[in-house]
Amino acid sequence: MRPGRYAIGAAIVAAVGATVPWYLFRPVPVSVFAPKRGDAAEIIYADGVVEPRTWAKVTPTIAERIVEQCNCEGERVAKGDVLARLDDTEARAALGELQARLTLAQEEYRRKLALAERSTISEQEVDRARSELGQLEALVAGRQARLATYVLRAPSAGQVLRQDGEIGEVADLGTVLFWVGEPKPLIVTADVNEEDIPRVEVGQRALLRSDAFRNQKLEATVDSITPKGDPVTKTYRVRFRLPDDTPLRIGMSTDVNIIVRVSHDALIIPTVALEGAKVAVIAGNHAKIREVRTGIRGAEGVEVLSGLEDSDRLVTPFPAGLADGARVRASAAPER
Incomplete structure (x- = not known):
């Protein structure tokens, strides 16, 4: 019985030994792609x-309710045309109070000036009245200037490109109510990364x-x-x-x-066929790892400057772990 077992064991080892080379040296299936000629663009x-190109935003500088607004979206306006008015009731009331105080201060100053001429009061009292009058005049001028901000006007001649806001709404600070400008010519404004900007001209x-x-x-x-x-x-x-x-x-x-820049009639290969500076080229039934020099790189393709010929067939995608000289079974890669 024992010799028979040895004979069976020897037969199994022989069978496994015959199978191992087949697994070790069987061809690896790969997809191949032929380089193509075309224009490569950086x-x-x-x-x-x-x-x-020419436009401006019209925004309120105060937060107030809109009480009047033009219906002028898409229409042309002249510089200074009224586009909207904000509620200035409180501002006008405050201005009226200051103007009343100013009138009293003017009368008081004239009275003290007359008394000073008769040497009834000192010059210091006249100076004090003059100072109070000047302060009120400055306050009134400031209030009058502030009233102008309750009226939104066209900053320049042009077309009302867009109009927002409604009567009765409160226009917050910085809210754009009107875009005024020329519809032509147009531009595109873009933000380019700082590492790319040296190449832009x-x-x-x-x-x-x-x-x-x-x-x-x-x-x-x-x-x-x-x-x-x-x-x-x-x-x-x-x-x-x-x-x-x-x-x-x-x-x-x-x-x-x-x-x-553009490179005309460039030799282009798929990006996935490249591993660093290496490609796998089919030579008969074997894959050969070859180094190439590349130029313009894009999302889908890479320009090859040297190390590859038009007639070469390369493996795509690059076969990770495939040894140089390994046997392969090639099939055409899908068209790109």
């Missing part, structure tokens, strides 16, 4: 908002993407770059000039793609 991304072309016009080609040109950035957000404001026939409207949001 892009800087930013989010922007469409605005008029006036005159560069930009491609725009808007949800409102998904199937339309939208372009703009870098018009100006603010000299001072925001240290909190670490961004710089960049303005882009839009063509006169742009379909974009004031207030629309848009994705901005600033074209820094």
Whole structure:
């Protein structure tokens, strides 16, 4: 019985020994992709908002109730036209009280001036009356100037682009009640990260993407770059000039793609086919790890400057853990 057991054990070991090489050297299935020629563009991304080049916000400097408001949204106004009035009842009452006190102070000053001429009172009393009169005159002038803030006027000639607020509502400080400006020309204002701003220059072309016009080609040109950035957000404001026939409207949001440079007829491979500076190229039935020199990098593709030929087939995505020279079974990767 014992020799038989040894014979069976030897047969099992032999079977396992014959199977191991098959598992160790069987081809690894991979997807392959051929490099393609095309234009590679170095892009800087930013989010922007469409605005008029010339416009201003009209906001109250006091918190008061709206008692009068024009119905002029979309209409043109001249500089100084009245757009709205706030309730100035209390302000006028306070001004009336000061004016009454001013009248009394003027009479008192004239009376003391006459008495001083007859040497009935001292010059000090006259000076005191003159000082009180001056103070009241300054208070009245200040109240009169403050009354002007209860009237909201157009800061410049233009179109009322938007009108908010209703009669009876209290207009809080800083609340924008009117946007006044010219509907054309339009610009896009975007904030660009400080690490990207050194590559942005006036005159560069930009491609725009808007949800409102998904199937339309939208372009703009870098018009100006603010000299001072925001240290909190670490961004710089960049303005882009839009063509006169742009379909974009004031207030629309848009994705901005600033074209820094373009490499024509570049050899491009998928980003996922690259691991650092390495790619896996198919040579017969084996994968060879090769180093390449890259140029422009995008979200989907990378420009290869050297180390790869048009006729090469590379593994995509890059096969993590695949040894150099490993046997592979290649199949075409889905088209991109």
